[in-house]
Amino acid sequence: MDYYKAGEERFGKITSRIYSVSAKLFLRKIYSYVIEDVITHRPSSVLDIGCGEGYILLNLANRLPKAKLYGIDPSIYMIKSARKETAKLHGFGPIFEQGSSRDIPFKRHFDFISSSMSFHHWKDRDKSIPYILRHLNPGGIFSIYEYNRDAMTGLFRLMSQHSVASSDFMNINHRGFCKTIKTSGKFIKISFVDEKKDRQRVPSKFD
Numbered sequence: 001m002d003y004y005k006a007g008e009e010r011f012g013k014i015t016s017r018i019y020s021v022s023a024k025l026f027l028r029k030i031y032s033y034v035i036e037d038v039i040t041h042r043p044s045s046v047l048d049i050g051c052g053e054g055y056i057l058l059n060l061a062n063r064l065p066k067a068k069l070y071g072i073d074p075s076i077y078m079i080k081s082a083r084k085e086t087a088k089l090h091g092f093g094p095i096f097e098q099g100s101s102r103d104i105p106f107k108r109h110f111d112f113i114s115s116s117m118s119f120h121h122w123k124d125r126d127k128s129i130p131y132i133l134r135h136l137n138p139g140g141i142f143s144i145y146e147y148n149r150d151a152m153t154g155l156f157r158l159m160s161q162h163s164v165a166s167s168d169f170m171n172i173n174h175r176g177f178c179k180t181i182k183t184s185g186k187f188i189k190i191s192f193v194d195e196k197k198d199r200q201r202v203p204s205k206f207d
C-alpha cells in the first residue's frame, strides 16, 4: 500500500538516509525543544506522526520509560531504520508502523500526539487534523512543531517551503479543542488541546 498521497515528497531509500544524517547534524536544537515539550505533559502514551527514523521517540523511550510510544511514517525506509534502532531496546522501545496523517494503524487513543517537521509535507491537512484529534484521549494534546516562516531571515528564507506560519492556522479550528500557537526563536508550535479534561502540566519552554 502507498501511504503517500500524490504531491507529497517521498522519502525513499537514499533520501531517508540523507535526511537522517543531516538531521542528526543540524536539527538537534529543534529535537531537544520537542522532546522537552512532550515531557512536560507527562503523557502515558505518545503517537508521533511522520516520525521519520524515530529520533524523537527513541529519545523519549529513555526519558519516559513507562509511556507507550508509537511512531508512524509513510516511508517504509524510515520505518525499517526506526525498527532497527528500537530492536536494540529489547522490547522496551517504541512501536513503529507504516501510516500517515490519514491512516493511523493503531486501535487505541493517545494522551499526546506529536508531529515534528512533517506537517508542511501533508496534503489533505483539513481532513487530517480532525481525523487525528479523534485519536486523542480526553484532555489529550496534538502538537505540531515546525520552523516558523515568519522568523526566517537571510538564506534561511530559501527553506520557507519547509516551514509554516501562524497565518496558515488562522482558519483551522475544531469545536471542543483549544488551539494555541507559540513561537520560540525559529520554531513554532501549534497545539490542539481537548477541553474535556485539563491534564495537570508544568510550563514548557514554549510557554
Ligand SMILES: C[S@@+](CC[C@H](N)C(=O)[O-])C[C@H]1O[C@@H](n2cnc3c(N)ncnc32)[C@H](O)[C@@H]1O
Pocket: 008, 009, 010, 011, 019, 023, 049, 050, 051, 052, 053, 055, 072, 073, 074, 075, 078, 099, 100, 101, 102, 115, 116, 117, 118, 121, 122, 123
Ligand atoms: C522532514 S521529515 C521529519 C521526520 C521526523 N519527524 C523528524 O523530526 O526528523 C518529514 C517526514 O514526514 C513524513 N510524511 C510526509 N507526508 C506525510 C503524511 N501525510 N503523514 C505523515 N507523515 C508524512 C515523511 O515520510 C518524512 O519521514
